[in-house]
């Protein structure tokens with residue numbers, strides 16, 4: 001097939017800005033007509049044309065589906081335009097000196113079959129194609145770096161400390177728990193189903209886990225799991241869990257504020273009542289956005305690959321087949337339907 005042969009391109013676009021919980025109907029699969037994509041880059045440009053293999057579904061994408069008049073840390077999606085996300089892609093044409101046809105990369109791309117990437121400096125080359133390529137949407141991609149950076153740099157763990165992870169079976173949480181075990185901590189995870197609770201204990205080696213949806217009283221559940229209190233809380237959910245955690249933190253505890261998914265679809269954010277604990281217990285609570293720390297990726301990748309190859313880190317993925325499944329998979333995150341890292345296989349090669 002000629003390298004510049006024209007093709008059609010299927011893509012997922014945002015239909016309208018979202019308030020409340022997103023639905024599949026807020027997105028649409030559109031087919032750009034045959035000829036929409038030429039498998040070549042514009043002459044003289046440094047752009048790269050990629051074929052997307054795996055696309056990531058991430059909770060932060062929900063924020064991008066709403067309009068922020070006062071701005072946000074990441075650009076809003078635009079109705080009628082293709083959604084963007086982290087993905088694993090294969091270079092099919094390149095005007096960039098460091099990337100050539102056939103190279104495998106991960107980074108920000110479109111929710112579509114082919115994407116012309118005009119800022120290829122933002123892409124990372126895939127250095128370990130011997131591992132499943134889909135890992136570069138998860139354990140070896142953005143969520144993996146989030147777990148690693150958030151746990152080691154923000155939480156500053158010490159051997160023997162007591163660690164709680166919420167949304168613990170997800171893309172980030174399952175890794176935080178395992179990194180905490182490697183560090184010699186005592187780790188408890190909260191998750192939203194008995195199946196996930198079993199996974200935490202049997203597959204990921206958490207010391208204890210509980211189904212927060214079945215607990216009448218989160219404060220009591222935390223007291224049961226942590227009779228001596230919590231040193232580190234890796235915060236993924238916010239809301240009632242954060243309030244209960246504050247009551248159970250130890251003096252000089254740390255809260256790594258990674259995300260607060262329970263708040264993403266609320267038109268009015270819930271209040272937090274127990275903030276005085278931050279003062280009384282000398283708690284350090286620190287948020288972070290992992291895009292600020294991509295410079296740390298190289299060191300992280302080699303360390304994580306080592307853990308995977310030595311069998312110290314396991315990774316569970318929830319893979320749906322076909323671009324048309326992306327809207328359903330994305331909104332499933334906000335109902336806890338994913339078991340492990342949610343991603344979409346668009347093409348296998």
Ligand SMILES: NC(=O)c1ccc[n+]([C@@H]2O[C@H](COP(=O)([O-])OP(=O)(O)OC[C@H]3O[C@@H](n4cnc5c(N)ncnc54)[C@H](OP(=O)(O)O)[C@@H]3O)[C@@H](O)[C@H]2O)c1
Pocket residue numbers: 058059060142143146167168169170171172173190191192193196236237257258259260261262263288289290291333334335336337338339340341342
């Ligand atoms: N700071 C950063 O740079 C950064 C980077 C990546 C991710 N994050 C954040 O990290 C967190 C986890 O992300 P992830 O990619 O690993 O997602 P994930 O855990 O794989 O998937 C989301 C999970 O959140 C849980 N959830 C959904 N609605 C909830 C609610 N109302 N209350 C409590 N739990 C709820 C569900 O699990 P259950 O069945 O257990 O409820 C769901 O499976 C999110 O808050 C995300 O925004 C932050």
